[in-house]
Amino acid sequence: MAVQRVSRLVVAVTAFVVLIVGALFSRPAAAVPETVFQSVVSVLPVWPDKPQAGGGTPLGAAPEGSGIAIAKGGKIVTAYHVIEPAERVDVRLHDGRIVPASVLGIDKPTDIALLEIEPDLPVLPVADSPALASPACVISNAYGLDLSVTCGVISARHVSNAGFNPVEDFLQTDAAANPGSSGGALVDSQGHLLGMMSAIFASKSGMNIGVNFAVSSELLIRVAGELSDGGAVKFVSAGWGLDVPPRSDLAKRAGVLVIGLEERGPAQNAGLRIGDLLVNVRGRAVTFPRDVLSALASVSPGDQAEVVFVRDGQEQTAVLQFADQTAKREPQTDRQAANDDCPHLAAVCKTRQAVFPVSAFDPIGSSVRIGEELLVTNRHITADQTQVTVYTPTGELTGEVLPSAYEGDLALIRVKGLPKDGLILKVRDPDSLSGPFHSVGADISQRKVRVFPQGELISAPADSAPLGRLHVTAHMQPGVSGGALVNAEGDLIGIATSGGQGRFEAIPLDDVAELILLRGSPYAYSTFEKLGATLRKCKVELEAVKERKAALTNGQADELAELCLSSENYGLFQEAGDTLGRQNHLPEAIALHQAALKQVPNSLNSRLSLLTAFQQAEEYKKMVAPAHVLLKLRPNSPLVLRRVLQAGVLAKDRSLAEAALVRLEALGGPEAKQARRYFDRAESLFDGSQ
Incomplete structure (x- = not known):
């Protein structure tokens, strides 16, 4: 599950409120029909450097998730974050069979992925929009223990600001959800689908505190349908820029302020003006721009949406018409559409x-x-x-x-x-x-x-x-x-x-x-003066080296390296290392890149530069350690994987080279074929090596 941590105070308050509400309104949950289990599956992805679940692997050692039969033809929806890094995906059915799954499509903004399997599973009926406090149950592969049921109530509807996904239309429930529940089904007492489990809030210790989120069935079905058709999910744009009203206006009426309009966009065509206050979109009250984004996320190109707004103190209604050509790959509802200078979210602009x-x-x-x-x-x-x-x-x-x-x-x-x-x-x-x-x-x-x-x-x-x-x-x-x-x-x-x-x-x-904080230190001025002066000297010398055509002597290279190291500036370590490496002063270049990595161990740029310096120095065995770190940091970057593959071949480290090759082939494309040819040509180098 996608997880956010909250403080102990919040946990305590939440627990107290839950106890009181539970005492007042608790009632036995209606039994969920057992046939529902036939429509829910366990998702068993194979992640890099992780074992796969389903074959006797110890609990917690392998990533697992859940999935729901969403359409005939073996179509299964799950949470994208369950399969994001996966090299392969299998699915375990309710009867214990494990079958391979193919990924038909993904939509990152909503965290939804569509899979396909050979068996055709029964599809859950879709529930009506639930009432607050109505019963709800989660059916999922929690903790990899296979399918189980937990029950609670619907705590909130149309949650748009939980902070997990760029596009959110969540149902909130106190039905327990845990690692492995992502992609599971949220159903009502009749076993009808309310949504797909996606995210949870948890305490700092990882304890579930009853604040769990499911993608609404409306958004889920809409996204899965477009993915099934083989295309990217297209979100409509109303052509407006939105923001929260000034605090002084909020005392009169809550809503979302229109701050910009696209020429001849759906909002302008519907008669909206800058300064209008949106109060309802598609039957939902809206108080933040993300509420509007959420309300329109289920609208497809070619459809329409009714909005209620306030102008001059009077409520009015308008109907937005969305033609196909207004669709954009990413939701644009609260972007500054009227300002071509900044085509991003209003808060960002x-x-x-x-x-x-x-x-x-x-x-x-x-x-x-x-x-x-x-x-x-x-x-x-x-x-x-x-x-x-x-x-x-x-x-x-x-x-x-x-x-x-x-x-x-x-x-x-x-x-x-x-x-x-x-x-x-x-x-x-x-x-x-x-x-x-x-x-x-x-x-x-x-x-x-x-x-x-x-x-x-x-x-x-x-x-x-x-x-x-x-x-x-x-x-x-x-x-x-x-x-x-x-x-x-x-x-x-x-x-x-x-x-x-x-x-x-x-x-x-x-x-x-x-x-x-360190402005008040007695060493403030001396630190400022020393580091500023050495930074200046190093930078000036580097620029002079770049302008001169003559190569540095060994003594000059050593002096430059010592000067730049005294600047204690990571960026200059990197720049000086690259400069000296190009002049073949490799010991100095290596020392500078290693100093950069001591300050910033996760630096991809310094680690790639260090690989180059080791290669130039023909110190191939020393390429292995930084290559392993690069593979861990960027397992899906073709550029990084090519460099790691090369390091494995030059160092005659078969396992390293194969690990990079496997990742490249999983990514596919012409680079994968080139990598395979390179590896095969180097096969003889591994004789007698690991």
Whole structure:
């Protein structure tokens, strides 16, 4: 199950409320017909480096989930996160038979996957929309113990903001759900389908606290139908931008404010105007943009939807007509559709107000507003300069760099005159590191702050990392360094730094808090001066080396490596290592890349550079350890897998090479065939090796 942890206080309060409500309203649950079990299956995926369940594997050692017969022809729905990394999927039927399954399609925004098996199972009838407190039972493969039943009631309907998936239309239930329940059936007392189990809230100890979520049958059937037809799921766009009304307006009427309209889009064509307050969409009350997103998620292209809105204090009704050409791959209901400059969620686009281009040692970078007069940026933007130029919509301002004893790649700036009503992004631990994420920063060519294409989390900072980083696929480019990494709600997740080729990095907010805290250290000024000065010297020398055509002598290479190591800057370690590697000064290059990995152990870029340096030095056996880490961090990246395969062949490590080959062949495509030919040609190299 997708799981979120909550505090002990919440657990205690929840338990207390459940006890009271249970005492007042408890009643025996009606028996669920046993025939329902014929329509629910156990899903047994084969994940990389994990055993498969179903063959005597110890409980908990193998990933398992559940599935529901959704349509004739052996069509089974399950939760996408159950099979996401799977190399193969089998299904265990209610009678114990295990049969292979093929994946017909997936939809990440709703966390739904469609499988197909040879046996044709009976399909559950679909229940009517349930009433609150009506009986509900979960039938699932909880903890891999095969199918079992737990019962409770419907606690809430149309939950859209649980925070698990980009698109949510959940039923909430207190019927117990546990690991292995994902993809299981939520049914009423007649055995009719209410939804598919998808996610749970749990205590920090992992205890189920009775807050469990199932994808509604309406959304489930709609998504499964489109996947069965062989296409991507298409979500309609009303062509509007939505936001929460100002707090002063919420005292009068709750709703969702229309802040933008697409020319000739469905909303404008239906007569809606900017400033209208949406209060009901398809019969559902709405108070947040995600409520609107959820209500429209079950609408297919070509259908229509009725909305109720308030204008000038009067309720009015409009009907949105969705033609096929308005369909978009991703839901767009609360995007700023009227603003072609930012085709993203309104909350994400709004964060541009808190990002300002800056110029100092680096001629252009970005900064993030975290206080009335406080900005944070990267140290490699400021180096040892005590002043920076901050570019605002109303003109240039001068900022003062505040010394801190923090040793990482961050700098704090105080600047007076920032917009008084401007957005300030809060430095607080994010509730979740589940994406998608966007970087927000300066676009040099367009001369503006913009939101860049979204990406996902590759890995969180390593536990052992003294100055660890978030590793993401959210796009960054020159000028974005020092900008914001934000989630879909517009919350600050980290400070953008660097990267490339789909592997980008950001500094976590714990470091920002440490940067602020260590302003009061007696070593603040000396640390600022030392690290800033050595950073400047290293960067200047690196630029000079790149401009010179003559190669460095061994002595010069050693001096440059020593200088850049003294900067204690991970980004410069990496840049200097690559520069010296290109000049074939391999011991120095290797030392720099190893220093980078000591600071940031999960760095894909440094580990790939280290592989290259070991290969150039013909130290093939030393390629094995970093290659294994790369395989673990990025098991579905063709580029990484090719490098791991090459490392296995050069080091004559058959198991490593085969592991990469298996992953490449699972991904398919021409790269898989090329990898197989490369492996087969190298077969003789493995003779006598492991």
